[in-house]
Amino acid sequence: MVATGFGASVKRKEDPAFLQGKGQFVDDIHLPGMLHAAFARSPYAHARVGRIDKAAALAVPGVHTVITYADLPESVRRQTLPLLVPHPAIKQAYMPYALAKDEACYAGEPVACVIADSRYIAEDAAQLVAVEYEPLPAANDCRAALEPGAPLAHAGAESNVAARFPVKVGDAERAFVTAAHVFRERIHQHRGGAFFMECRGAVACYEAPAQSYLLYVSSQGSHRLKRCMLDMFELGDHQVRVVAPDVGGGFGPKGSFYPEYVNVAVASRLTNRPVKWIEDRRENFLATHQERDQYWDVEIAVDAGAKIIGVRGQLIHETGAYVPWGIVLPWITATTVPGPYVIPNFKLEVVSVFTNKIQTTPVRGAGRPEAVVTMERLMDRVARELKLDRAGVRARNFIRPEQMPYNVGIIFRDGRPVTYDSGDYPACQAAALATADYEEFPRRQAEARGSGRYLGIGISNAVEATGLGPYEGATVRVATSGKIVVYTGAAPQGQSHKTTLAQIAADQLGVDYDDVTVVTSDTAGISLGIGSFAARTAVNAGSSVHLAAREVADKAKKIAAGMMECMEDDLELADGCVRLKSAPDVRKSLREIAVKSIGMPGFSMAGGLPPGLEHTAYFTPERSVYSNGTHVAEVEVDIETGAVKIVRYTVAHDCGRVINPMIVDGQVVGGVAHGVGNALYERLVYDDNAQPVSTNFGEYLLPLATDVPHVDLVHLETPSPLNPLGMKGAGEGGTIPAIAAIISAVENALAPFGVTIAEAPITPQRIVELLGPAALGRTA
Amino acid sequence: MADTRTITVTVNGRVCSREVETRLTLADFLRHELNLTGTHVGCEHGVCGACTVLVGGVSARACLMLAVQCDGREVATVESLADGDELNPLQQAFRDNHGLQCGFCTPGILMTLTEFLRDHPDPGEAEVRDVLSGNLCRCTGYQAIVAATLDAAKRMRGGA
Ligand code: FES
Ligand code: FES
Numbered sequence: 001m002v003a004t005g006f007g008a009s010v011k012r013k014e015d016p017a018f019l020q021g022k023g024q025f026v027d028d029i030h031l032p033g034m035l036h037a038a039f040a041r042s043p044y045a046h047a048r049v050g051r052i053d054k055a056a057a058l059a060v061p062g063v064h065t066v067i068t069y070a071d072l073p074e075s076v077r078r079q080t081l082p083l084l085v086p087h088p089a090i091k092q093a094y095m096p097y098a099l100a101k102d103e104a105c106y107a108g109e110p111v112a113c114v115i116a117d118s119r120y121i122a123e124d125a126a127q128l129v130a131v132e133y134e135p136l137p138a139a140n141d142c143r144a145a146l147e148p149g150a151p152l153a154h155a156g157a158e159s160n161v162a163a164r165f166p167v168k169v170g171d172a173e174r175a176f177v178t179a180a181h182v183f184r185e186r187i188h189q190h191r192g193g194a195f196f197m198e199c200r201g202a203v204a205c206y207e208a209p210a211q212s213y214l215l216y217v218s219s220q221g222s223h224r225l226k227r228c229m230l231d232m233f234e235l236g237d238h239q240v241r242v243v244a245p246d247v248g249g250g251f252g253p254k255g256s257f258y259p260e261y262v263n264v265a266v267a268s269r270l271t272n273r274p275v276k277w278i279e280d281r282r283e284n285f286l287a288t289h290q291e292r293d294q295y296w297d298v299e300i301a302v303d304a305g306a307k308i309i310g311v312r313g314q315l316i317h318e319t320g321a322y323v324p325w326g327i328v329l330p331w332i333t334a335t336t337v338p339g340p341y342v343i344p345n346f347k348l349e350v351v352s353v354f355t356n357k358i359q360t361t362p363v364r365g366a367g368r369p370e371a372v373v374t375m376e377r378l379m380d381r382v383a384r385e386l387k388l389d390r391a392g393v394r395a396r397n398f399i400r401p402e403q404m405p406y407n408v409g410i411i412f413r414d415g416r417p418v419t420y421d422s423g424d425y426p427a428c429q430a431a432a433l434a435t436a437d438y439e440e441f442p443r444r445q446a447e448a449r450g451s452g453r454y455l456g457i458g459i460s461n462a463v464e465a466t467g468l469g470p471y472e473g474a475t476v477r478v479a480t481s482g483k484i485v486v487y488t489g490a491a492p493q494g495q496s497h498k499t500t501l502a503q504i505a506a507d508q509l510g511v512d513y514d515d516v517t518v519v520t521s522d523t524a525g526i527s528l529g530i531g532s533f534a535a536r537t538a539v540n541a542g543s544s545v546h547l548a549a550r551e552v553a554d555k556a557k558k559i560a561a562g563m564m565e566c567m568e569d570d571l572e573l574a575d576g577c578v579r580l581k582s583a584p585d586v587r588k589s590l591r592e593i594a595v596k597s598i599g600m601p602g603f604s605m606a607g608g609l610p611p612g613l614e615h616t617a618y619f620t621p622e623r624s625v626y627s628n629g630t631h632v633a634e635v636e637v638d639i640e641t642g643a644v645k646i647v648r649y650t651v652a653h654d655c656g657r658v659i660n661p662m663i664v665d666g667q668v669v670g671g672v673a674h675g676v677g678n679a680l681y682e683r684l685v686y687d688d689n690a691q692p693v694s695t696n697f698g699e700y701l702l703p704l705a706t707d708v709p710h711v712d713l714v715h716l717e718t719p720s721p722l723n724p725l726g727m728k729g730a731g732e733g734g735t736i737p738a739i740a741a742i743i744s745a746v747e748n749a750l751a752p753f754g755v756t757i758a759e760a761p762i763t764p765q766r767i768v769e770l771l772g773p774a775a776l777g778r779t780a
Numbered sequence: 781m782a783d784t785r786t787i788t789v790t791v792n793g794r795v796c797s798r799e800v801e802t803r804l805t806l807a808d809f810l811r812h813e814l815n816l817t818g819t820h821v822g823c824e825h826g827v828c829g830a831c832t833v834l835v836g837g838v839s840a841r842a843c844l845m846l847a848v849q850c851d852g853r854e855v856a857t858v859e860s861l862a863d864g865d866e867l868n869p870l871q872q873a874f875r876d877n878h879g880l881q882c883g884f885c886t887p888g889i890l891m892t893l894t895e896f897l898r899d900h901p902d903p904g905e906a907e908v909r910d911v912l913s914g915n916l917c918r919c920t921g922y923q924a925i926v927a928a929t930l931d932a933a934k935r936m937r938g939g940a
Contacts, residue, residue: 011875018883019871021818021858025884028817120803197822197830197884197918248820248884249918281823494882494919666878666924673921697827697916705912705922734921 004514005507006725009662012499013514014492023246026201026218027278034203035064037264037277038122040112040129041286042104045140045356045690046153049100049111050132057125062117064271066129069099072266075234077101081257082228085326089165094154094354095322098232098262103155104133105321106358107691108286113263115271119278140690142318142353143295153321153354162319163327163352167334169409170345175310179301183381188759189370191293191318192682194363195702196493198248199279200288204264208272212239213265219244220255222521223489223529228257229265244521250493251674252362253289256324260287285695290684291329291363293318294370300378301345306386306393310345311337311378317352320359327352329360329367332465335410335418336371339463340425340628341379341397346410356690364674365735368464373760376460376740380747390744391433391459398425412465412624420463420626422718423654429461429630431714432652436632444634449752454637455647456749460740465624466655466729467539467720474544475526476505476552477614480598482576482591484509484516486549489529490541491521495667500538500659501545504725508549509556509590510573528618538659538730543619543723551615558609559596560588625720627728629653631672631741637749639775642764644680644746646707652714656728661715664730669711671734677703678735679742680761787851791816792860800847806840807831809847810857818858818887822916829915832888833857839895858887861894869935870894870928879928881919889915889925897933905930 004010017023040057042049054066069077080095100111112129116122137151144150145160153160176182203216213233219225222242229240247254260277267275279288298313317330330350338346379397383390399406401424408418433439441457448455475487486505490497502516509516519525530540553573560578561568564586572581579587590613597613634648651668658664681701685694694700719726739760746767747757755770788797791814798813805824810816810833822830824843831842834856861868867875870893880886889912896903896911903911908929912922 012878014883015875015880016865016867018880018886019858019867019874019890020862020865021816021887023818023883025817025820027811027821030812030815120801195918197828197882197916198820199822247882248822249882251918281825496881662878666881666920669921669923670881670919671921674918696825697823698825702916702918704916705909705926708921708923710923711921 004512005503006659008503009660010499010503010513012496013502014496014498025198025246025248026203026216029203029216029245031203031205031274034274034276035115035117035267035271036119036122037267037275038114038119038126039110039260040114040126040131042100042107042109042111042133044104044133044135045107046136046138047104048134048136049102049104050134052112053130054112056128056130057114060121060125060128062121063125064115065267067099067113067115067263067266067270068111069097069101072098073233076232076262076266079232081259081324082231083326084224084257084324085328087163087326089163090323090326091161091163092157093323095324096259098259105153106356108283108358110259110263113267115267115275138356138690140355140357140686140688142293142316142355145353145355146316146351153356157354160354161351162323162354165327165350167348167350167410168346169343170310172310172312172345172347175345176299176301176312179309180304181385182299182301183378183385184299185296185377185381185758187296187374187377189292189294189373190759190761191290191360191684192363192678193288193290193684194251194253196249196251196254199281199284200254200258200260201278202261202264203274203276204268205274206265206268206272212241213268215240215242215261215265216245217242217261218247218254220247220250220491220493221489221530222491222523225257225261226523232262233265242523244491247491247493251364252291252366254493256289256361281697282695285700286692287358289359289361291360292370292678293360294333296374298374298378300382302382306382306388306396308341308343308397311343312347314349317350318355318360319352320355320357322359324359325361329362333367333371335412336368337375338408338410339372339375340399340461341375342399357686364671365732368462368732368736369675369678369739372460372462372737373740373743376744377758380744391429391438394429394459394461395426400426416623419623421720421722423463423626423628424716424718425461425628428628428652428654428716431716432630432632432650435652435712435714436634436648436650438632441634448636454639454749456635456637456745456747458633458741458744458748460631460737460744462737463626463628464729464733464736466627467621467625467723469621470530471618471620472530472540472544473526473528473616473618474541474548475614475616476545476548477612478552478590478594480591480594482589482594484511486516486518486545487525488518488520488541488545489526496660496663497541500663501541503659504542504545505549508546508553511576515576526616538727539621539625539723540619542659542725542727544617546724547619548615548617551617552613555609555615556590556593556613559593563588563596619723622722625656625722625728627653627655627730627733629733629737631737633741633745635742635745635749637746637767639771642767644767646676646709646742649709650712650714651734652716653733654716654718655730655733656720657717657726659727665713667730668713668734671732672711672738673703673708674735675738676708676742678761679739680763681707683761683763785848787848789850790854792856802846802848804847805843806833806845806847806850807842810842816857816859820884820887822884827916828885829892830885830888832891832915834891834895839892858890861890870897870932873928873932873935877924877928877931879920879925885915885917889917893929897936901933901937903933
């Protein structure tokens with residue numbers, strides 16, 4: 001039998017359906033009698049919402065109802081959407097209502113919901129909802145929003161500060177006094193978005209006889225959505241079921257709870273019909289969460305040998321209009337700054353600020369790429385000032401493998417110290433440099449310059465907390481038909497969990513991975529779940545599947561031992577059977593055992609075992625496990641047009657033991673592409689009134705096949721000691737160091753012109769601007 | 781209010797007659813009238829390519845075409861590629877090379893490549909990247925798609 005378990009690059013179970021157009025994405029769900037929703041949204045970034053006249057919209061043939069704040073059920077009017085992760089540092093916890101009550105705080109905030117026979121009609125009518133708006137001054141930039149007298153993002157707020165907190169290690173003030181060199185950088189990082197190819201969407205079906213809601217949502221986690229729904233509607237556990245069908249990309253923002261989901265549920269109940277809402281791309285630009293607006297003002301102190309003594313400074317983080325994830329993002333950013341380097345003294349003052357833009361919540365990388373850009377800009381600065389090799393400066397500051405487990409000294413948001421479990425950072429960088437042929441780069445660069453071409457190389461290192469708790473569970477069940485199913489709250493959006501989790505279960509149960517069906521993200525399948533984000537599923541759900549399948553295997557042996565009148569130790573699982581090791585033909589099939597396991601009416605259960613050939617496990621990680629990686633980018637910059645071409649790209653990474661190498665490669669390469677976009681192309685432009693002006697793919701550029709380089713991959717494998725299979729997360733490691741590496745390479749290419757870069761993204765216009773007229777003069 | 785016409789379109793070899801609104805896009809016609817939901821809609825403004833189908837053998841963005849424009853014409857969608865459950869060489873190469881993750885962009889990419897490989901049986905990597913630049917994929921970083929395409933071309937040449 002070909003090995004299909006842990007470690008094998010087996011083909012994906014997901015693919016045959018997707019390749020034939022038989023996926024079931026949310027917009028592919030058709031229910032009898034289904035109606036369609038469209039939203040009237042605030043055209044202003046900040047406005048008082050007055051009288052709403054629905055008459056014209058209601059008059060459109062095919063319109064069933066128009067819902068405004070006043071029409072919502074009492075419990076939904078009374079509460080805002082829930083703040084998912086509260087924290088005492090949050091000073092003002094503004095959250096939106098399901099529909100704007102009397103104030104709209106970003107352009108695109110839903111104000112009314114129109115329900116009609118078709119989406120075409122609903123969209124026609126949404127434009128006819130007449131809302132009296134009184135525009136208010138808008139906060140459009142988080143740094144400006146801190147100035148005295150700045151417009152307030154929320155009328156009546158005490159200020160625009162959402163939260164303020166320090167992150168500290170050692171004594172930074174003292175360290176800076178003794179330093180040989182201190183360098184200061186001011187860095188601006190601009191927001192981008194997830195821009196999954198499938199926009200958001202939901203179908204709600206209120207079942208009157210059972211007084212319960214069934215919701216299909218294109219989401220990264222059904223269980224949290226269910227919890228939010230139970231709170232908003234004040235319902236019992238049995239009254240809401242949430243299912244995530246096939247999900248066309250998520251990358252973070254599909255893990256949030258959005259007002260539209262509440263509205264389709266309300267509409268279904270009001271009309272007694274299923275109701276579907278599918279976001280269009282313009283709405284996606286307006287109303288799906290974004291990320292990455294940050295201003296940094298930081299200093300690094302080093303000794304005469306370029307060893308870091310301390311880093312200190314201020315981080316201004318933009319949360320946008322509301323704080324659905326509390327301070328999760330800026331906190332992750334702050335704790336990611338030290339990365340693979342020994343930083344004995346560290347102090348960062350973090351302030352999270354409201355503006356009148358759509359809120360920022362985790363997008364692939366989740367606050368970490370920003371931290372890496374900042375830290376790696378500082379490392380490049382030290383190298384430049386002290387005229388040292390950039391790789392060498394990093395090498396002399398690495399945490400050594402023998403220092404593992406390494407306590408960074410920072411307290412993470414779960415209250416525990418940030419402690420790296422394992423990893424070999426010097427080896428990782430060395431492997432990347434060797435593959436990128438870093439040593440020979442100066443020759444390549446000099447040669448190119450000889451013919452008027454500007455090559456640059458950039459290095460970046462990152463350490464990433466993955467496999468975050470609290471848990472993700474799995475139920476492994478052998479049905480009396482002999483068919484094996486795994487239920488989990490994990491919610492894939494392309495990460496192939498239906499394949500990888502089947503591989504893990506198959507190993508324990510002695511079957512082929514094709515014999516295991518994985519049912520993800522259905523609240524009726526397993527009672528608790530968290531969802532897929534923060535590169536947590538392999539570690540959490542993977543470990544749970546492993547533990548649950550092992551229990552099922554043990555139980556199968558116990559029952560079979562009774563049936564076959566032998567000792568459990570003489571048995572093994574293989575070919576879908578439990579069989580005698582010494583005589584493999586003497587066997588009981590999993591089907592026979594499953595039938596036995598449920599007992600017979602009127603008879604007592606044999607052997608005192610709980611009924612059913614099944615087990616549920618919730619792996620609860622003690623703390624995060626840390627993946628790491630080094631990226632090396634080599635670019636060519638056209639100094640006349642500012643165009644950047646990535647000519648070579650190397651990733652060395654370590655995500656512990658790997659379930660399916662083919663799938664991990666795909667995750668890493670895909671992550672790099674996202675980083676390429678953030679580094680060079682993706683800019684969400686807002687005008688002075690916080691009005692978004694890049695709301696389509698013509699104005700907001702995603703990287704194309706001609707922009708993303710071929711990525712050379714090097715794998716290192718340091719197993720994590722913190723879970724049974726030694727795994728670490730792999731979903732975000734491609735993105736996190738990429739922006740820093742590319743920016744560093746562009747700066748290196750432009751070194752002859754004295755250009756330094758302290759921002760991301762860096763677009764052609766900006767490069768030409770930074771070069772100034774002198775550069776063009778040189779080529780004239 | 782709605783202006784309607786009766787149209788007859790041959791979709792994947794099947795003749796389909798329907799009365800449709802004149803403003804109905806080809807993508808919505810395929811997805812919601814004919815229930816061929818393999819054709820995906822990712823932007824509705826002609827950039828992402830997820831909705832790509834072949835009209836008269838030539839690739840077209842189904843979000844930018846009206847159903848009535850296809851009256852009397854032949855349309856091929858992703859559902860036409862496999863023979864029963866048997867994947868065709870392009871689909872098989874995508875599976876073997878991990879050319880898809882979430883699978884949302886995949887139908888449009890397969891249709892773009894179906895036309896491309898028919899006309900360019902032996903392409904180089906640069907040509908493949910160039911033709912793919914009309915389709916957005918947010919998951920894969922394109923590398924595996926390029927590999928799958930080159931692999932498919934090889935199989936199709938060898939198998940002919
Ligand atoms: S949906 Fe047609 S090109 Fe994007
Ligand atoms: S596979 Fe997800 S967008 Fe291409």
